[in-house]
Amino acid sequence: MPWLRQISVASSSVGCPILARSLGKSGIPRRSHAWGFLATGILLATIALSSACRIDMHVQPRQNPLSRSDFFADQRSERPPVEGTVARGQLHDDTYFYSGKNGSTPGDYMPFPVTKEVLERGRERYNIYCAPCHSRVGDGNGFIPSRGFSRKPPSFHDQRLQKAALGYFYDVMTNGFGIMPDYASQISAQDRWKIVAYIRALQLSQNATRADVPAGQTVPSLAPQFRGQPGSGATLPVVDSASASHSEENR
């Protein structure tokens, strides 16, 4: 590269010490320098590229939940426990709690006392898992069946279901009924019972008569005022504080 040599000689001759230093004392770049630059460039590029490959610590040789495994034939890392395995605290020895039945007849009592917290939890779980089909008030006019179910779910307020035992609802949630699938894998046993309690509360509230109203409360009670947009999913609408205090006064 004679032109490069010329330039470097020229620039050093006009007295630009920094440029001259960068090109070596003689002012002539040696071949080995060029190779050094190339090697450094390749090294830097390799480091930059290899840092983009997330191998070592990013993807560790272990199984994450539901990750794919090439070890097992079905490619699932989640393995079913050996048949007959009982996890700690899951020996289902309380048969009524886990089946809702005494023998083969559904029982009509709750396996634990119903408190306000139980009903609130039941309402929350009902609104998540049941309301899409059964509707928030349990009349069977949920939104999902209207999209093309062959049959609508029954209303909880018809004669048959009003008389049905508590254990019957639990059994349907656990094992399914008709076109309704079972919800045993989605809702825990404890929560299924809480939903049972809430269904009974819905049946009472939706079919209350004037005689059920405590003395001193106006009938019909004022509808609560909601503030802002309703929440999505099972999130209950926010009751306006003004109307909430109003209904407190009525109570």
Add this chain to the structure above:
Amino acid sequence: MSQIFHRSTNTMSRATIFGAVFVVAALGWMAMEIQRSPYVTYAGVRKPQPVPFSHQHHVSGLGIDCRYCHTSVETSSFAGIPPTKTCMNCHSQIWTNAQLLEPVRASYRSGESLQWTRVNQLPDFVFFNHSIHINKGVGCNTCHGPVDQMPLMYQQESLQMEWCLDCHRAPAKNLRPRDQVFNMRYQQPTSTNPVIVDGQTFMDQMSLGSALVKKYGVRSVGDITSCNTCHR
């Protein structure tokens, strides 16, 4: 031998050396921008899925709660990807002939897993736990973005450590009441749209957030920014 270069070459060469500082700085800035860009983080990238599942349709359109499918999100580190049976709860009745859903039906018939492509992926050295965030009042859409408006799922945030720390250093700026965690339409309190917790009215996020930090017992910033909170 006469001068080959004009005197102005001196100025030019100095300016070039001076300019190199800016070039190097710009290169550094570019590297940082690229490191934060979707090219590296995959934020906003719609990855291919076996079935083009629309969260927008199922959440906004049908009003299904997050927990209907992601059942373990409140109690486990992992939110849970629903098994094929959860799809079939409804799709054994609705859209039973849709070609789009054939992979779902095939999976249900054969018992083979649908192989979804993971969207929100953390490195294996980060031990993220959904349940603790849910129970301390971090909303779903705080991290996952407007899932109810995503026809195809994508990762909203960078999921980089600086993003995690941004909230861990000041948790109050994102907390909301527990009963609003799954509300995709929740809005932070303003003077016109206050949030009421335990009868107390909050007009701005910082006062609500600090009250919730106390109420839910969120650990100190020192604790939750400690390395071994996330890297164990």
